Amino acid sequence: MFNKSLDFFIFDSDRTKLLNWKKRVSIIEGIAQGLLYLHKYSRLKVIHRDLKANNILLDNEMNPKISDFGMARIFSANEPESNTTRIVGTHGYMSPEYVMNGIVSTKNDVYSFGVxxxxxxxxxxxxxxxxxERLLNLVGYAWQLWNDGKALELIDSEMLDGPNSPGEVLRFIHVGLLCAQDQATDRPTMRKVVSMLTREAKPFPAPKQPAFFISDSSAEPGVSENKSKTCSVNEITISIMEPR
Incomplete structure (x- = not known):
């Protein structure tokens, strides 16, 4: 794509300045709409399973495109979830029920979207x-700031054109924490997420403690011994061919 991928911008100290708040909102909403289509409006339900910044491509107008469906699982419209014995994905983006029990559902993608x-x-x-001292990762850090009433400190301080309304920033952080909650049943569907991002849903429920909020990978819950775990700690996906 013309502008490569999202990680090319947001994780670079110079290029991140090119993404003002308005453009970040547009990218977030575009990703949410893409996931909603995959989960709800596609002919078959598609669960991506590897949503992360370098799998979001940006066109010449910085519109996001979800890419790399090599790990995607396809479900029938009425099939809520399934189990797998092969855990594939990227550390930091995989939901706890997927890592620990191999449960595959749309809530896996919701968790990744929150991160x-x-x-x-x-x-x-x-x-x-x-x-x-506490080895908090970004989700844990956001959760701590939220509880301390300092959530606005999370926003990128290098952004040249920031938000006009602190309330909009808090709303987006709130949605991110709701998506990254520990229990899948507590996370909203992508349809609800899109509604919350566009201010159509009020009031929001209070977010509960997120999962995997300790950065040290050794502190993350493991996978039971009878499951095969294949994932990467350096954000490079490792894929295994498996029937869908």
Whole structure:
């Protein structure tokens, strides 16, 4: 694509300045609409399973395009979830029920979207360490700031053209934390997410504690011994061919 991928911009100290708040909002909303189509309006339900910044391509007008469907699972319209014995994906973006129990559902993508949303707002990688004593990753750091009433500190301070309304920033962070909650049943559907992002849904429920908020990968819950876990700690996807 003309502008490569999203990680090319948001994780670079110079190029991140080119993404003002209005453009970040447009990218977040575009990704949300794309996931909603895959989950709800596509002929078959598609679960991406590897949503992350370098799988979001940007065209010449910086419109986002979800890419790399090599790990996607296809479901019938009425099939809510399934199980897999092969865990594939990228550390920091995989939901806890998928990592621990191999449960595949649309809520896997919702969790990944929540992480990605917080990365876009902050221009920080989820797998970094943002607290010297507690080893908090980005989701944990956002959760701590939210509880301390300092959530606005999460926004990228290098942004040249920031938001006009602090309330809009808080709304997006709120949605990101709702998507990254520990329990899949607590996370909203992408249809609800799109509604919340466009201010159609009020009031929002309070977010609960997120999953995997400790940055040290050794502290993350493991996978049971009878499952095969194949994932990457350096944000490079490792794929395994498997029937869909």
């Amino acid at each position: 990605l949303l917080l990365e876009i707002v902050s221009s920080k990688k989820n797998n970094g360490i943002y607290h010297p």
